[in-house]
Amino acid sequence: MKTDFLFYDLFQSSPEVLLELLGTPSPQRGLYSFVSQEVKETRFQIDGILLPHHRRPDLPIYFLEVQGYPQKKGDSFYHAFFAEINLYLNDYRPPNDWRGVILFTERRFDPGLPQHYQDYANSERLQRLYLDRMPEDVEGRSVAAGVIQLIGVKAKGAPERARRLIERARTEVTDAMAQREIIELIYTVFVYKFPKLSREEIETMLGLSELKQTKVYQEAVEEGEQRGELKAKLEMVPVLLELGMTVEQIAARLGLEVSIVNRATQSLK
Numbered sequence: 482m483k484t485d486f487l488f489y490d491l492f493q494s495s496p497e498v499l500l501e502l503l504g505t506p507s508p509q510r511g512l513y514s515f516v517s518q519e520v521k522e523t524r525f526q527i528d529g530i531l532l533p534h535h536r537r538p539d540l541p542i543y544f545l546e547v548q549g550y551p552q553k554k555g556d557s558f559y560h561a562f563f564a565e566i567n568l569y570l571n572d573y574r575p576p577n578d579w580r581g582v583i584l585f586t587e588r589r590f591d592p593g594l595p596q597h598y599q600d601y602a603n604s605e606r607l608q609r610l611y612l613d614r615m616p617e618d619v620e621g622r623s624v625a626a627g628v629i630q631l632i633g634v635k636a637k638g639a640p641e642r643a644r645r646l647i648e649r650a651r652t653e654v655t656d657a658m659a660q661r662e663i664i665e666l667i668y669t670v671f672v673y674k675f676p677k678l679s680r681e682e683i684e685t686m687l688g689l690s691e692l693k694q695t696k697v698y699q700e701a702v703e704e705g706e707q708r709g710e711l712k713a714k715l716e717m718v719p720v721l722l723e724l725g726m727t728v729e730q731i732a733a734r735l736g737l738e739v740s741i742v743n744r745a746t747q748s749l750k
Contacts, residue, residue: 488547495625527565538576549586549731559595581607587634588614625650643667718745
């Protein structure tokens, strides 16, 4: 199944989860951001990059590639991966050190490290993760990390694992919006795992039918809709500024508090 966007959503909302999966002590929250980055060569686009804060040149950049299907004969997966990294380093010349991370949903999708890159086989420069080989219950592992592992779980054992994750989300994640986002990601994983099942069948399998009727879940849905509406309005602020409107005029036009528009304009500087 094509799961790149699932990983992108998870790492974008919780970039430190990648470090958690690597077993690397996570720095203070907010020091890393997750982006997809193009390099000048049009053939290449890196799946994802974990970029440290610009004031932390001591922290490494993590280049991430996700592989969820077998390679076609003649493909050069590792050659392309290292070429992307080298092109990025040449284009952007960051002061940070770097690490390469390849996340395989299944061990069998790893074509093996070519002879040219054997120096990386036992080096901290390259780390390979296999979701279907990772232990389920690791003390202290977050719910978000569990959702990532769920992508690599065989279909037979996935429903029980997912229900446990949903229960953990309901008890451990206190923010209603964050809880809803995790549950929806789990649901999306199952849409890809079980393409022949209907929405109702998947919701029943996960026990979501009853959950969606709860007041907390419905309030989270409403909050999510409000956040989406606010985001759309804030995206109009720079456009209206370019048209010559004042902060007060923009606030009146968009139906927002002047203080909110002021913060949005400050972030553009």
